[in-house]
Structure formats: C-alpha cells, structure tokens
Amino acid sequence: MELMTWFTELLEGNLIFTPQTLSYYWDGLVTTTQLVFLSLLAGLVLAVPLAIGRSSRHRWISLPIYAYTYVFRGTPLLIQLYIIYYGVVFVDGIQESIFWPLLREAFYPALIAFTLNTAAYTTEIFRGAIKATARGEIEAARAYGMSQSLMMRRIILPSAFRRALPAYGNEVIFMLHASAIASVVTLMDLTGAARFVYARFYAPFEAFLFVAAIYLCLTFAILYFFRFLEKRLLAHLKPA
Template structure:
C-alpha cells in the first residue's frame, strides 16, 4: 500500500503532466461531469416517481406504455441512445431555424436528455419494485384510517418504498457516474474528455487516465459514504433492539 502511495505521489510530482494548466482541465472536466450526472439524476428522479406509480397501475393503458419505455431504454446501450439523440436531432426538418437549436447545438443538452431518459427508466423500475413490495399490513392500516388512494400513496406507500429502494438507487447513482465517461464521445469536455485531451497533447495515456480513474474512485467513495449514511438514518428502525 505504501508503495502505491509513493508511486502516486511521484506521479503527481511530474510537472510535465500535472501543472496548473492540466489541473485546470481536470477541474473543469470534474465540474462538467458532476453537473451532467447531478442534473440527469434529479430530473430522472422527478420523472421516475409518477412513472413508477403508473407502472404499478392495474390499468393496462397506463402501465403498458411505461413498460415499453423502460424496456427500450433498459434494453439498449446508453452509448447508442446518446448517438441517436445527439446525431438524430439534426434530422428533424426545420429544427435548426427554431429557438430550440440554441440549446440543442450544445452537446451538453443532447447528452443530458439521453442520460435523463436512461436513468429515469432504471429508477422507474427500482421504485416500481419497491412500491409492489409494500407490506399489505401498511396498506390495510391506511385504509382502516379512511385514507384515500392518493393520500395513502403520498403518506404511506411512497415514503416506505423510497426507504426500501435506497440501496438499489445508490447503485444507480454510481452507475450513472461511471456511465458519464461516454459523454466525451460527443465532444463534451468531462473528466474522460479532459484525460483524452491531455493524452493527445502530452502522449501520456497511462498518467492521464490513471489520474482520472483516481478522481472517479474518490467521487464513488463519497457517494457510497453518503448513501450508507442515508441508509443508516432512514432504516434505523429496522435494526434489532439491543438488550
């Protein structure tokens, strides 16, 4: 372990690769990555809650379209979805003459759309499974109190489902962080894009990508720690009481 730390310290001491300019590229790439992942997760989460409720509905005309949406986006690679959205936008006739083109010409927006639709599909199925796993006793108790279906969903089912879905959703957050590395293929200067730029400039792929891998690792550990803390707080009532 000490040898690894010494080697990494020597790597950072290499002024050829790690200087103020390259560290600026890494910092800018980290900000772009965090923005892309955070926005896609927030928007995807907002979309997933009503979609999960609709997916749990017994009405086929509600649940079937949502099932088809989640099936397509979970059954195809995120990279293909990104390519289709990024390159497919220009094929809509007249879109370049509309106000939408001001936003769509920035590669960040098509990437955000692709990432949001993808994570929303996965999160929908995560929450749908958590909703279906709601204990019958909780539902019957809510009905005994005279709660309507909407009130029961808001006060009983969704809070309980969110607690159960938290571990799986934590994995989805980490997956989106790692999947964000493909954003660089559509010219976005994220962490991986910064590493590719520095590699092309200094011809040092090992150093550039290893440093980026270390950054991804640190962010992943931070996310793991956050979700461990949330699970500890929100699932504390499930721990056995010590005698």
C-alpha cells in the same frame, strides 16, 4: 501564498500535470458533476410519477411506461446518446426552432439522454419497491378509510423510498460511471480531459490513472452519502 509556492514546487519538472492540464481536469470535474447531478435530479422527478403509473392496475397507463423503461433499459446508453446527439439534427426544421440553441451544445443532448436513461432505471427500482409494500400496511390504511392518493402519499411512497434507497445508490454510482461516454460527443468531462491529456502527451498511464483516482473519490463520496442516508432513514430496520 504558501500554498501557491507549495503547489508550483509540486508541479515543477512535471511535463504532464501542468497548471494548464490540471485546469482541464478541473473543468472536466465540474462538467461531470453538473451532468450527473442534473440528470439524476431530473430523472428522479420523472421517475416518481412514472413508477406510480407503472404500478397502476389500468393497463393503458402501465403499458406505455413499461414500453419506455423497456426500450431505455434494453439499449446501450451510448446508442441513445448517439441518436439524440446526431439524430436530432436530421429532424426537419430543428435548426430554426427555439430548441436549437440548447441542442447545438453537446451538453444538453447528453443531459437529455442521461436523464431519460436514469429515469427508466429509477422507475423500475421504485416500482419494485412500491410493489413490495407489505399487504398489512395497505389493509390497515384502507381500514382507516384513506383514499388511494392519501394512502400513496402517507403509507406506500415513504416506505417504498426507504426500501429503494440501497438500489438507488447503486444507480447513482452507475450513472457517474456511465457519464464517461459523454466525451464521445465532444463534451470535455473528466474522461474527455483524460483523453485530451493522453492524446497530447502520449501518456496513457498518467492521464487515465489520475482520472480513475478522481472517479474513485467521487464514488466514495456518493457511497458515504448513501450510507449516511440509510443509517438515518432505515434506522428502524436495524437489529436492536
């Protein structure tokens, strides 16, 4: 109750940050978080097998994956989003297909674009980490008579994940910032909310500084989460 009166007093006489616009920002925060979290999760799940395939000695496995990561890292995310959101409409019969209820919403095309994009980057990050596995570790595993898959599971992947952690933390932050383009396909994410408030009140500084502060808070949360993870998982690398 006291909190409520404090809150209404805080907002009193403020034309821009009314309970209504704050609820837009809140909905935007929820949408951005969902979009970034789900696309990172799906991207991660996709990236692990892709990274293993990418480091395969068989070219018929590694080349198609290389082509995929090359295309998705070599084109702007905005273009990918446009192609998936507007382009999918021109696929014949898509409106009658079972996928249409999903593709009709702006959220799922955006989710697909972000997932494919982050999966491409994450694949390359993991591939680098897999490649950087110390030769000695692999030779030791072979000497123990481990099969290729057991070696991958027990030796290569666990150490590769740890090596990839700092670079992957950056990818998560990039993804959060890249999600700002979701508002061009009508999604009301954080940036969408800010653009709405800006257009409604002609107040660029208030609208965008406020949303920038929210992004900063989110970035700090991600940074500290990864710092915590690195402390736990990379403890053995700390100088004694």
